[in-house]
Amino acid sequence: MSSQPGKSLTEAERDQRVLELFHQLIEVEQRLIPTGLHVFGRPTEVGERADMLRMIASFDRPEAGVRALPDLVSENLGLGSYDALLKSASLNQSRVLEREQVNNLVSAAIHEFLQGGSEVAVSLLERTSNINRQDSMPVFALLEQISKQLETNNEVEALLRALRGEFIEPGPGADIVQNPAILPTGRNTHAVNPYTIPSTMAFDRAEAVAGNLLKRYLAENGRYPRAIALVLWGLDNIKTQGEGVAQAFWLLGVRPVRDSLNRVTEVEAIPLEELKRPRIDVVMTVSGIFRDLFSPTVLLLDKAVRLVARLDEPPEMNYLRRHVLEQVGNDVCRFDDAVARVFSNAPGNYGTNVNFMVTDSQWERDETLGDLFVTRKCFAYGRDSQGCAVEGREARAEMDQALGRVEATYQNIDTFEIGITDVDHYFEYLGGISKAVETRAQVRPSIYLSDSLSRDGRIRSLEETVRLESRAKTLNPKWYEGMLKHGFRGVAEIESHVSNTFGWSATADAVDDWIYTGVAETFVLDEAMLERLRTLNPHSAHSLVGRLLEAHGRGYWDADVNLLGKLREISGSLEDQLEGVA
Template sequence: AAMGRASGKPAQFNKSRGAGGGCGVTLRAEDAERVDPDDFEAYCSELFQYLQTVENRLFSEGLHTLGAPPSRDHLVQYLSAFFGEDLPEAAVNAVADAGSGGVPAVRAKLDAMFRSASATSPFEAPLSAEQRAALDAKLERAVDIRALLQRNTEELDAVLRALAGEYVRPEAGGDLLRDGEGVLPTGRNIHALDPYRMPSAAARARGAEVATQILQAHADANNGALPETVAVNLWGLDAIKTKGESVGIVLELVGARPVTEGTGRVARFELVPLEELGRPRIDVLCNMSGIFRDSFQNVVELLDDLFQRAAAADEPPEMNFVRKHSSAMQAKGLENSGARLFSNPAGDYGSMVNERVGQGSWENGDELGDTWASRNAYSYGRGGERGRARPEVLQSLLGTCDRVVQEVDSVEYGLTDIQEYYANTGALRRAAETAQKASGRSGGVGCSIVEAYGKDTKPKELEEVLRLEYRSKLLNPRWAEAMVAQGSGGAYEVSQRMTAMVGWGATTGFAEDWVWQQSAETYALDPEMASKLRKANPQAYSNVLKRMLEAAGRGMWNADPSIINRLQELYAEIDDQLEGV
C-alpha cells in the first residue's frame, strides 16, 4: 500500500498516489497506533474500489489458435464480457453447457442446476409477458453468439480458399464487445468502413463525450484552467474499429460538427458558434499514423479546412486558441501557421523510437522525444500540403501542448503489449515536455488514455493505466501461465512486453520498482517458469533477462545487488547456450 509518514505526526496515506500507486512504505505493527482511523478507513475504501477495478479488468488470455473453437470456459468468458450484468452468471453457464441446444435446452439446464442446489429456478418466479419476452431475447442472442463463436473452425477453410485464389465471403470487421455479433463468424474477408461517412453519428457522440470528460478532468487538476493545445493521436486501425471516435474527439475540442449531404456523406466540418460552445476553442495537434494519413485523405483535407478557418475566425484569441497560436506563429514569419495535421514523410511509416529502444541506442529520454519530432514534422492537408516539412510549426504547437490523448481500441492489445504506444504516445509526450520547457512554460504535459472498446468512456491518466495493465496482465499468474503455455509465440509476447516496459521508462520516466521486481520474480527467478521460457524460445528468454538488467543499469529499477548478480548469471548461461558454448 502506498503510504507516507511524517515524524511526530500520525502516519498519513499518500493521497497523491492513491491505492493505485506503485511505491510506498510498508506499515509495521508498531506503527498501527499512529495511523489516523479516519485516514485508514478512507484508504481501505479506496483500496477496495481499486481491487475491484483490477479484478474486473478484461485481458486477452493467451494467443488465438487459427481454426480452433473456444473452449467451454472461454465461451463463458466471452459471453460474460459481452452481456455484463444483463445476463446472470447462471444463465451464461447454462448457454455454454447446452451444446448446440437453443433456449429450451438452456432453460432445462438452468432448471437442473437449481434443482440440484435445492433452490428455485428464477424462471419459475412469476414473470410478466414483457419480462419473459425480454429474457428470451437475451438468451436467444447468447445462443446465437455461442453458435457463431463455435464457427471459428471456418478460419482454416477460408485461409486455404484464399491461398488457392478462390472466393472468400466478405464481412464487416470489428470487435465483438464494441460492435456486436455482426462481426462474427471469423474467417471472412473483412472490410472496414466508408471513409466519406467518418465519423459516424455514434462515433461523433462518443468522441464528444470523451473530449468533454478530458477537458473537465484537466480543469479539475489545474485550478479550472483548460488546456490550450491537446495532441490527439489519429491511428488508422483505431479509426476503422471505432468508425472515427478519435476524429470526434478532435471536433469537440475545436468546437465543430460534421455537415452531411443527403446521402449521409460528410461535406465539411463547421465551427460551432462560441455562444453555443460556451468555452474557448482548444487548439489540437493531430499526430497521424501512416495508415490514417494514407487511408483517410478526405478526412485529412476536411480537418485541414476546419483548422484554417478556425485560425482565421474573427474571434477573441482568449476564446480561440487555434487563432491565438496561429497569430503568434505568423508574427514569427512561419508559413502555414494553420497546419495541424502531422505525420511521417510521405510514403514512410513509424517514429523509429521503438527501433532505438530495441537496439538500446539512446542515452536519455529527450533523445527519443527528438527522434519522434524529427520523424513527425511533416504537414498534410489540402492542395500541395502532402508531407511538407514544417518543424518550426510543430515545435511551436508542442510548446503550447498541455495534454496528449490516445485511444486504445482493443482489449487484446493495450499500452504495455506492443511497442507502438510508447514509441508514439510516450515519445510525443516527451517531445511536448521538452518543447514546453524551451518555451519557458511549466506545468507538465498530461496524458489521457481512452479505452474505447467498452461502454465506459471515462479517460484515465497514463500512469494509472500502466499500473492497471501490469497488474492485470504481465504480473497476473493466470495471464503468465496462459501465455507461456503457448510455447515459442507466448514467450515472444512476454519478451516484447519487457522491451515495452523499458520503452515506457525511457519516454515517460515511468519507473516503479514493484513492476520490475515482480517481473523478475515471475519470469526469471522462478525456476519452473524460467525453464519453460528458456526451452520454448531461448532468444525471447535472453531478451527478458537483458531488459531487466538494462532497467537496473539505467536507473529504472533499484534492484537488490543479489538479484542483479543472479540475473547476470542467468544471462551469461543463456548467452553461452545461444553462442553454442
C-alpha cells in the same frame, strides 16, 4: 494510494483508501484478457468464450433490439441505472456492494447460459432479478447466435479458397465486443467509406470521452489544457467508424456536416454558448495508414482547424486562434504555417522508428527519441489558404512550435483485445510524441489514454494504465500460463510485454519500480519458472533478463543490489547456454 510518511489516517480516509483499493481489484478481475495466443483455425475455448459473452452482454445493442444485461439487472432490482451505480460506487460502500451484486448475477446468468442454454439463464434472472422473460430473452437469443459463431472457425477453409483464387465472403473489421458482426472469422475484412467518418454514433460517443478527458485535466490542474497532442491511427478509426476523429472535433468545438448523400464534407463550429468551455488547440499526428486510407478525413481535420482559427472569439475561449495569432505576430510567419496542425510521415513512408530505437537500445540522450519522432512525422497535410493541396510538406519548425505549447498528450484505446503493452506501437506513437513535447516544452505533459469501450468512457493516466496492464496481464498467472501453453512463441510474447513496458520507461518514465521487481521475481528469480523459460525459449529468456538489467542501468528501476547480482549471474548462465558453453 500511499499516504504521507508519519501521517496517520482518519477513519474516513482509511475507508476511502480501502474503497479505492477494492475498485482497483475489481477492475483487474473484470478485465478481459487473452488466455493464450490465437491459433489459426482453432475456435475460441469455453472459458474465453464466457468472458467475451459477458462483455458483449454489457452493452446495449440497439440494432438488435437488445438492452445491456447489467442495466436490466440493476433496474429490476430497484437499484436505478447501472451507469449511475458505477459512478456512485466510487463514493459509497453500500453502492459498491450493490454493483457487486449486479455483476455476480450477470456472471451467473452467462454461466447458466453456457451450461444449459437460454431458457435456464432467463429463468435464473426471472427468479433472482425479477426480469421479465420478454426483456431478457432477446439478450440470450443474440448471445446464442454469437456463441455458435465463436464455436465455428472458417479460417483454414477460407485460406484454401483464397489460394485457389475463389471468392471470400467480406466482413467488417472491429473489436468483437464493439461489433459482434465481425463473426464468424475467416472472412475478407473490409474497411469503411472515408466520407462517412465520423459516423453519427461515433460522434455521439466521442462527446462523453472528450468531456471526461477535459474534466480529468481540469481536476488535476485547475484549468483546461490550452493544447493537446492527439494520436490517430487508421485501423482504430476503421473499427470505431472514426471515434478518434470525432474526439478531435469535440476538443476543437466543431461538428461534422453531412450532405444529401450522408457524406461528411464540411464542419461547422459549435457555438461557445453550447460548448460551455474554451476551444482546445489540437495537434494531430496521424499514422501513415490513416493518411492513405482517410485522405478526405485528413483534409476535413485541417478544415476544422482553419475554421476554428478564423473564428472571431475571445482568445481565452479559443486557444487555437490565440496561438495562431501569437505566432503570426511574433514570428512574422504566414497564417498557413502557423495553422498547421495535421502531421504525418512523408508520402510513402510509415512509422516513427522510435520503437526500433528503443528495443535495439540505440539511444543515449532522452531527447533523441523525441527528435526522431518529429523527424519522421513533421510533414504537414491539408490545404492552404488558396485551396491548394498540401500533401506532405516538410514543416519541422511548425511542428516544433505547435508541440512546444502542448500540455497533454492523448490516445484513444478502441479495443479490449490489444493493450498498451501488447504491441510496441503505443509507446512508439504516444510515448514518442510525449517525449517530443517534453523536450520542446521543457516540461513533461500529462499523458492520458481513454477506454472508449468502457461503460463510462473512462480516462486513465498513462501510469494508471501501465499498472493495470501489468497486474491484469504481465504479472497475472492466468495470462502468462496461457501464453506458456504455446511454448517457444509464448515465452517470446512474455518477453515482448516486458520490452514494451520498458518502452514506456524510455519514452515517458511511466513504470513503477514494483513492476520491474515483480517481473524479476515472477519470471527470473523463481527457479522453476526460469527453468521453464530457458527450456522453451532461451533466447527470449536471455532478452527478458537483459531488459531488466537495462532498466536498472538507465535509471528506470531502483533495484536491490542482491537482486541485481542474481540477475547478472542468471544472465551469464543463459548466455553460456546460448553459446553452448553450459
